[in-house]
Amino acid sequence: MVAAATVLDGVAHRTPVLTSRTLDARIGARVLMKSEHLQRVGAFKFRGAFHAISRLAPGTPVVAYSSGNHAQAVALAARLRGSPATIVMPSDAPAAKRAATEGYGATVVEYDRATGDRVAIAARVAAKSGAHLVAPFDDPDVIAGQGTAALELCADHDLDVLVVPLGGGGLLAGSLLATPDRVRTYGVEPTAGDDWVRSLAAGRRIAISQPQTVADSLATVAPGELTWPIVSARAAGVVAVTDGELVDAVRFALDRLHQVVEPGGAAGLAALLAGKVPDVAGRTVGVILSGGNIGADRLTALLR
Amino acid sequence: MVAAATVLDGVAHRTPVLTSRTLDARIGARVLMKSEHLQRVGAFKFRGAFHAISRLAPGTPVVAYSSGNHAQAVALAARLRGSPATIVMPSDAPAAKRAATEGYGATVVEYDRATGDRVAIAARVAAKSGAHLVAPFDDPDVIAGQGTAALELCADHDLDVLVVPLGGGGLLAGSLLATPDRVRTYGVEPTAGDDWVRSLAAGRRIAISQPQTVADSLATVAPGELTWPIVSARAAGVVAVTDGELVDAVRFALDRLHQVVEPGGAAGLAALLAGKVPDVAGRTVGVILSGGNIGADRLTALLR
Numbered sequence: 001m002v003a004a005a006t007v008l009d010g011v012a013h014r015t016p017v018l019t020s021r022t023l024d025a026r027i028g029a030r031v032l033m034k035s036e037h038l039q040r041v042g043a044f045k046f047r048g049a050f051h052a053i054s055r056l057a058p059g060t061p062v063v064a065y066s067s068g069n070h071a072q073a074v075a076l077a078a079r080l081r082g083s084p085a086t087i088v089m090p091s092d093a094p095a096a097k098r099a100a101t102e103g104y105g106a107t108v109v110e111y112d113r114a115t116g117d118r119v120a121i122a123a124r125v126a127a128k129s130g131a132h133l134v135a136p137f138d139d140p141d142v143i144a145g146q147g148t149a150a151l152e153l154c155a156d157h158d159l160d161v162l163v164v165p166l167g168g169g170g171l172l173a174g175s176l177l178a179t180p181d182r183v184r185t186y187g188v189e190p191t192a193g194d195d196w197v198r199s200l201a202a203g204r205r206i207a208i209s210q211p212q213t214v215a216d217s218l219a220t221v222a223p224g225e226l227t228w229p230i231v232s233a234r235a236a237g238v239v240a241v242t243d244g245e246l247v248d249a250v251r252f253a254l255d256r257l258h259q260v261v262e263p264g265g266a267a268g269l270a271a272l273l274a275g276k277v278p279d280v281a282g283r284t285v286g287v288i289l290s291g292g293n294i295g296a297d298r299l300t301a302l303l304r
Numbered sequence: 305m306v307a308a309a310t311v312l313d314g315v316a317h318r319t320p321v322l323t324s325r326t327l328d329a330r331i332g333a334r335v336l337m338k339s340e341h342l343q344r345v346g347a348f349k350f351r352g353a354f355h356a357i358s359r360l361a362p363g364t365p366v367v368a369y370s371s372g373n374h375a376q377a378v379a380l381a382a383r384l385r386g387s388p389a390t391i392v393m394p395s396d397a398p399a400a401k402r403a404a405t406e407g408y409g410a411t412v413v414e415y416d417r418a419t420g421d422r423v424a425i426a427a428r429v430a431a432k433s434g435a436h437l438v439a440p441f442d443d444p445d446v447i448a449g450q451g452t453a454a455l456e457l458c459a460d461h462d463l464d465v466l467v468v469p470l471g472g473g474g475l476l477a478g479s480l481l482a483t484p485d486r487v488r489t490y491g492v493e494p495t496a497g498d499d500w501v502r503s504l505a506a507g508r509r510i511a512i513s514q515p516q517t518v519a520d521s522l523a524t525v526a527p528g529e530l531t532w533p534i535v536s537a538r539a540a541g542v543v544a545v546t547d548g549e550l551v552d553a554v555r556f557a558l559d560r561l562h563q564v565v566e567p568g569g570a571a572g573l574a575a576l577l578a579g580k581v582p583d584v585a586g587r588t589v590g591v592i593l594s595g596g597n598i599g600a601d602r603l604t605a606l607l608r
Contacts, residue, residue, distance in 0.1 A: 016320050018342070021344075037562045038322070038562060040325075042562060251600050254564050254599075254600050254603065255599055255600055258341045258342060258346060258563060258564040258565070258596035259562060259563065259564065260558050260562040260563065260564060261562070292562035295558075295559050296555050296558050296559055296607045297607075299558065299604075299607075300603075300604040300607050300608055303600045303601075303603075303604050304604055
């Protein structure tokens with residue numbers, strides 16, 4: 001974790017920690033918002049991608065599959081390390097995200113979301129070009145990179161509680177490895193995609209069908225292989241929030257914090273605002289605002 | 305100015321300075337954004353209001369007329385100083401702004417925008433209750449308070465250029481008093497309300513009819529009596545931006561900076577993005593993002 005922090009020093013932003021008297025009064029706690037929506041590429045994903053790619057020999061080709069923040073993160077990290085990058089994206093990916101990914105110099109390979117298999121396509125690219133696959137969360141170096149956000153927050157503040165968005169579990173697992181044991185750390189996922197809640201109840205990884213949720217960045221179908229044992233052993237709990245609660249949090253961030261946070265990135269804030277995080281009264285509560293790539297058009301559609 | 309900074313220390317936020325590689329590349333300069341939309345009440349106006357009220361005997365009643373950021377600024381500043389506050393607001397003021405003003409404990413007196421005279425009403429309140437009128441810009445203590453934003457920015461960074469939104473001129477006049485002479489400082493107003501551009505061309509204060517612009521916070525009809533001599537003597541220039549350029553800047557802030565800035569608050573950024581600020585290439589350019597109180601509903605309407 002400290003090694004990852006050293007690698008990221010001067011490359012990733014040490015993102016600001018925002019506070020709000022209004023939020024504190026509403027929650028009844030001191031809330032510290034680690035603002036990863038202000039990270040490079042607009043999400044914490046840059047941390048894990050850069051750390052993973054920095055462990056490869058300079059110039060090693062890389063490949064990743066993602067239609068979202070991980071795509072841009074790998075593309076930028078690869079450019080900074082002089083690595084050619086191929087990103088496997090669905091043909092219906094938003095034009096802006098594709099343009100941003102290409103803008104960082106990556107080659108985009110399209111697939112049909114209905115009929116294609118992005119994992120197989122990425123594996124083919126890897127086999128053909130010798131490219132290294134940068135996994136979105138199931139990679140120890142990615143997990144360690146993501147943990148540096150919580151590491152920075154804990155270096156500057158004594159937290160009682162930490163609340164982070166939960167998709168595949170890279171951010172949560174990294175945060176759990178980065179925070180002192182006494183910090184109660186919660187993951188927050190959408191109720192429409194509650195694979196973690198179900199898995200923890202069952203005591204084993206449960207797969208669900210593809211979730212439909214406004215939090216596209218958290219719409220995973222099962223806990224990760226590497227993230228599952230860390231999260232199940234160490235997390236204080238996993239909380240689910242509805243799409244309505246996610247939109248309320250996006251609106252609160254916009255109206256009261258003057259910050260643009262995407263629905264998935266606002267999951268921790270949503271859980272706090274909905275009163276779903278246990279025992280926060282009077283505590284110092286960290287929350288990671290993990291991404292801000294929603295764009296004016298989707299934002300206006302969401303809030304209309 | 306230093307006295308105002310001392311008074312505001314620990315009361316106003318020392319707001320963060322945001323940067324963006326994307327913006328720097330677009331402008332061809334190093335741009336430092338002093339983020340007064342993250343100030344208390346969401347605008348720099350808190351600085352001037354608190355400074356002015358702090359100069360009165362504690363508990364002195366105050367009165368102000370405003371439907372916008374100055375209303376909330378005076379209401380909060382008065383509450384913090386134990387002063388009863390009366391705010392004269394038009395009857396069609398947005399419910400949210402009225403609620404926020406009342407939420408800070410101020411008494412709201414309504415007037416009809418078509419038939420009423422807010423200045424006269426405020427004067428009557430002052431005469432009856434002995435309340436001190438806190439002017440929105442034509443007050444030396446208000447001007448000094450507003451200047452502390454630029455003072456903080458210049459304390460931490462060597463600027464070549466500073467660009468600030470321009471309505472009545474309180475922020476620009478304060479900034480001109482706060483910055484070293486070698487910093488070229490520009491004001492930016494909406495083209496629909498170009499009273500400053502016309503006045504500077506004429507060499508005297510020119511009044512225009514009530515401007516219709518998306519930048520409601522900059523819709524003044526004439527330069528201020530106190531701000532005019534400071535601005536006309538010291539400013540490097542005044543630039544006008546169209547409503548379209550203002551909306552483009554709001555959208556850029558949202559999409560690329562993940563910040564919510566109201567149209568008037570984005571005027572400096574708009575002028576930079578539109579290439580209207582002279583000789584910025586390769587320079588260190590400060591810009592004040594001066595307010596963020598637009599709200600989800602107006603924002604979505606603006607960007608639709």
